[in-house]
Amino acid sequence: MNSFKLGYISGVILLAALAAAGTGALVLTAVGASPLATYVTIFTGPFKDMFGFTEILVRAVPLILVALGIAISFRSGIINIGAEGQMLMGILAATATALYLPAGLPHLVLLPLVLIAGAAGGGLWASIAGLLRARLGVNEILSTVMLNYIAAQFYTFLLRGPMIDPGELETGSGTPQSMRLPHSAWLGRLVPGTRLHMGLVLALVLAAAVYFLLWRTTWGFRLRAAGAEAKAARYAGISVERSLVTAMALSGAFAGLAGAVEVTGVHHRAIENISSGYGFAGIVVALFGALHPAGIVPAAVFFGLLLVGADMTQRSAGVPANMILVLQGVIILAIVSAKMYLNNAYAQERVRRFFARRPALEPTQPGGKS
Amino acid sequence: MKTAVEPIRELKLAGITKRFPGILACNNIALEVRRGEVLALVGENGAGKSTLMNILAGLYQPDSGTISLNGQPVRFHDPNDAYARGIGMVHQNFMLVPNMTVTENVALGLKRLHRFMRLDLKDARRMILEVSARHELPVNPDAYVWQLSVGEQQRVELIKTLCFGAQLLILDEPTSALTPQETDDLIDRLKRMSAELSIIFISHKLNEVKALSSRVAILRHGAVVFNGVTADHSPADLAALMTGREVVLPRNEGLDLGGAAILSARGLQVRGDRGHLALDGLELTLHAGEILGLAGVSGNGQRELAEALTGLRPVESGTVTLLDRDLTNRSPAVMIAAGLGYIPEDRHHEGIVPSFSVKENLVLKDIGTRKFSFGCLLRLREIARNAEHLKARYDIRCSSTAAAGGSLSGGNIQKVILARELAREPKALVAVYPTRGVDMGAQEFIHAQLLARRRAGGGVLLISEELEEIMNLSDRIAVIYKGRILKVVPSLEATRERLGLLMAGVADE
Numbered sequence: 001m002n003s004f005k006l007g008y009i010s011g012v013i014l015l016a017a018l019a020a021a022g023t024g025a026l027v028l029t030a031v032g033a034s035p036l037a038t039y040v041t042i043f044t045g046p047f048k049d050m051f052g053f054t055e056i057l058v059r060a061v062p063l064i065l066v067a068l069g070i071a072i073s074f075r076s077g078i079i080n081i082g083a084e085g086q087m088l089m090g091i092l093a094a095t096a097t098a099l100y101l102p103a104g105l106p107h108l109v110l111l112p113l114v115l116i117a118g119a120a121g122g123g124l125w126a127s128i129a130g131l132l133r134a135r136l137g138v139n140e141i142l143s144t145v146m147l148n149y150i151a152a153q154f155y156t157f158l159l160r161g162p163m164i165d166p167g168e169l170e171t172g173s174g175t176p177q178s179m180r181l182p183h184s185a186w187l188g189r190l191v192p193g194t195r196l197h198m199g200l201v202l203a204l205v206l207a208a209a210v211y212f213l214l215w216r217t218t219w220g221f222r223l224r225a226a227g228a229e230a231k232a233a234r235y236a237g238i239s240v241e242r243s244l245v246t247a248m249a250l251s252g253a254f255a256g257l258a259g260a261v262e263v264t265g266v267h268h269r270a271i272e273n274i275s276s277g278y279g280f281a282g283i284v285v286a287l288f289g290a291l292h293p294a295g296i297v298p299a300a301v302f303f304g305l306l307l308v309g310a311d312m313t314q315r316s317a318g319v320p321a322n323m324i325l326v327l328q329g330v331i332i333l334a335i336v337s338a339k340m341y342l343n344n345a346y347a348q349e350r351v352r353r354f355f356a357r358r359p360a361l362e363p364t365q366p367g368g369k370s
Numbered sequence: 371m372k373t374a375v376e377p378i379r380e381l382k383l384a385g386i387t388k389r390f391p392g393i394l395a396c397n398n399i400a401l402e403v404r405r406g407e408v409l410a411l412v413g414e415n416g417a418g419k420s421t422l423m424n425i426l427a428g429l430y431q432p433d434s435g436t437i438s439l440n441g442q443p444v445r446f447h448d449p450n451d452a453y454a455r456g457i458g459m460v461h462q463n464f465m466l467v468p469n470m471t472v473t474e475n476v477a478l479g480l481k482r483l484h485r486f487m488r489l490d491l492k493d494a495r496r497m498i499l500e501v502s503a504r505h506e507l508p509v510n511p512d513a514y515v516w517q518l519s520v521g522e523q524q525r526v527e528l529i530k531t532l533c534f535g536a537q538l539l540i541l542d543e544p545t546s547a548l549t550p551q552e553t554d555d556l557i558d559r560l561k562r563m564s565a566e567l568s569i570i571f572i573s574h575k576l577n578e579v580k581a582l583s584s585r586v587a588i589l590r591h592g593a594v595v596f597n598g599v600t601a602d603h604s605p606a607d608l609a610a611l612m613t614g615r616e617v618v619l620p621r622n623e624g625l626d627l628g629g630a631a632i633l634s635a636r637g638l639q640v641r642g643d644r645g646h647l648a649l650d651g652l653e654l655t656l657h658a659g660e661i662l663g664l665a666g667v668s669g670n671g672q673r674e675l676a677e678a679l680t681g682l683r684p685v686e687s688g689t690v691t692l693l694d695r696d697l698t699n700r701s702p703a704v705m706i707a708a709g710l711g712y713i714p715e716d717r718h719h720e721g722i723v724p725s726f727s728v729k730e731n732l733v734l735k736d737i738g739t740r741k742f743s744f745g746c747l748l749r750l751r752e753i754a755r756n757a758e759h760l761k762a763r764y765d766i767r768c769s770s771t772a773a774a775g776g777s778l779s780g781g782n783i784q785k786v787i788l789a790r791e792l793a794r795e796p797k798a799l800v801a802v803y804p805t806r807g808v809d810m811g812a813q814e815f816i817h818a819q820l821l822a823r824r825r826a827g828g829g830v831l832l833i834s835e836e837l838e839e840i841m842n843l844s845d846r847i848a849v850i851y852k853g854r855i856l857k858v859v860p861s862l863e864a865t866r867e868r869l870g871l872l873m874a875g876v877a878d879e
Binding site: 215216217218219221222224225228229231232233234235236237238239353 | 431447680682701702703705706707712714716719720721722723724725726730734735737738743746747748750
């Protein structure tokens, strides 16, 4: 029985890997690239030097932060699809704080203020959806997606207008980006010569904090109860409405913080396309990591690997960028399906029966003919 | 309907054994059912009834043993195999799509009506009317399922199963969600239907078993401990066989413990979900040291009353007073803190958080108290200790207190709720249908606990449809009718007949 289970698990994983690799190979062959070379590049390329390796973590940082927020909201029974918009609002708030506060504030004062501003920006933006849901029953999926559009346009408007770098106007190039943040608002580098920044430490600390919050405090207990069964939570004296608003605001704050970390740690100014879809990928990371910090961190690193590997493939193996997106999609689908099969007892039973080859009618176990 | 199916004259199970990790769910079980016979299958929660029936319905494969139909061994690989041989199961939780009509629901499972791009609904409708006429199961084939009462939905399930060609019906606790009137009606109908069918009837309620079945088989710990003719045994005998000991449902000893009023409702007006006045000027007072039974046909405002008292439903006018404090329209948290306990009707989704562990569910209401948290930090060790203590004291049967609450059987979920509520030593306890669908052993236990609460000076408002339960336990009995208390009678003066009349809205004197 146990040997069957082991065989089942390894079989499913093997099949999933083969399915993903096979589908990917078809797509790659169709565009005239070598599947093998592409795979090798994706999975080993980033590990060839320190820069590649640290880049994985650079990508993982915003993913971890966004996914932690998503985990809080999903666990609390409110679905936040608006991390992308909340991230942009966080970036705006962080950038504005760094640029427009009186110059000369010391690093240890300015940087925390900037990060808090980012979290507040994302949190406030998300609370709109939270309040609409709690007060008026507006579906939060609808409202967060709509708020994403508004945030995206607002972001572009500010970067092309009021917040644009005056230098861009002088030279006439007009690139939509803000001024560079003062050095005192930058997150320190962890490894010199790479882009890896202190945000990683912050993300890991917050991952532990989220675990602690959700599973070790009365606050988290109530949030989870409200999310798991609102009726029972209400019965037990928990204000479900308040819990929804809190969870949404907190979730948005994490997305906003992800934005603030990205701008203070990597780009040092607000630019277009800065979120690179982290707000959406973060949802996948959160679900992939089973809405638990201990799952989210490795899931985010894995996604970071895929992102960096894809970049490298584009450069070295000459595979078009869009094909890499297809490949990512295929890999993720295969893994998610495999997980479903691993957890599904019925599927396991069916496979067992199939291999058991219907062992005739006679009893196989001593039933005891007493 | 399906003429190809050979009629079932006799079904025989021999040596059926099924093991799950850690338990022997069915141990060498032998049973037989003949055409025209009703076999009652009884046993406590977890005795193996459901496993056995799932084997018969093709959902599980037995580890060993044989099933034979009309003397021929058969093997069901999946539920379709069982259906093809004429075995149909009606599950405890209805498997109907609410926003489809009765006809559509039946057609859903009738594969032969599904032709390319077309579904022959007319044929399904015709079949429904035919089955409904033949078995005297009136139903409107064009009604939407959500419009039907629970009793009517039960009939739709029966018709659906018969339309699929079932000749042997397995009914898994078919009466657990029905009102007493609907139950009597169903039992009458099943009795008439049994002339040309075989029926296996699973139930906890021994009076129903007595009324309906010709033979009874009792399962305990996965084995058949008794198999005989129903008429030869009294419900008390059967109860003793079921639990392995004599079961005596405890009674209120009647000594007046008379105390002060602790919970009262004055002129309560409350709206129901559909916006109608569910309570219309209701007056009720619960005293310390008393069990006040609230009898009535369900749907007369019981649920709204319980929710208004516990702060879960807004009160339009009138007052709710707990221990001399006016707590009208205060939040559930305030009511809980003021000493009100509540055993809700919906134990699976309101009484517990199903995905939370048993130990978490046991502190659902008290997580913020000093005992279970320090500041905002949970005291995990204390929470675990509390769970072990309550598990032993309230005989909660679960593999571990870390198991999900929703994975427990109905009776054990009820014990979790009871343990949590009683451990808080509530001044007043509102208990709604506390023993609905639980087995005799658990029922005995729950009754004893409610009486113990009374002796300790607490007041219990017992809302129930079981007249026997109310008469056994209550000091006084209030009858609710159309949102008002029609009359309050001392328990000693109450008879079934008098209560029955009051419940029907006929005020005496």
